[in-house]
Amino acid sequence: MVQRWPTRLWLVRHGQSAGNVAREAALRDALHRIALDGRDMDIPLSPLGERQAWALGDWFSRQPEVERPDVLLCSPYRRALQTIHLFREAGGAAGDDPICADERLREKEFGILDGLTTAGIAAAFPNQAEFRRLLGKFYHRPPGGESWCDVILRLRSLLDTISLHYAGRRVMIICHQVVILCLRYVIEHLDEAEILRIDAEANVGNCSLTEYRFDPGAGHAGGLVLVRYNDVSPLAAEGEAPTDAPDPVAAARG
Helix, strand or coil: CCCCCEEEEEECCCCCCCHHHHHHHHHHCCCCECCCCCCHHHCECCHHHHHHHHHHHHHHCCCCHHCCCCCEEEEECCCHHHHHHHHHCCCCCCCCCEEEEEHHCCCCCCCCCHHHHHHHHHHHHHHHHHHHHHHHCCCCCCCCCCHHHHHHHHHHHHHHHHHHHHHEEEEEECCCCHHHHHHHHHHHHCCCHHHHHHHHHHCCCCCEEEEEEECCCCCCCEEEEEEEECCCCCHHHHCCCCHHHHHHHHCCCC
């Protein structure tokens, strides 16, 4: 039997970003728009987010080599790239392991709703708020943006690439909240109701670990089995505070 999957796969949300902080302030002050300059893809980590990324790398550096990644994949967004570089610098992976930024791992695109809070969407685009209510977040596609189904479509292609090039390797992916949820949907063969229930239970924590291990007994040809989800205990072990605010363009939680 030929193994098609990595032996280990970690999904990690980027560290706390300046956008996460701005979003919390906008909700606290009941604003319609989040106070940010520039593009979402250029939003950097907050100082706490930098410490979270370093702490996760430091925690991994003390694990046996077989418990550390040897393939690093990343969203091309600045906050994700900063996270994975800090992770590697802290010893979470070998310093000469290349970092591959893959645009298929980018944040869900929100189109005309970009940067609006839930109240802002209702005020500026009441028709879109109603469409979202009727269709649900899984299928609603705002003009110029993506539905969860659109994100899932590009992630199926990404997983094909991982299966082709990184079978038997130890792969870490640094990305975003909705991307992690959509990867779970594909890997675990979930349906709409199941993934939305998981989403409703809790936000994905910044620098939290979602981990899969290859099990040769899972299915006819083996498969990836979930070991842990949204685990922030490595941060606690390093003395860093966990955070879980959605990204600024996800003010309506995706």
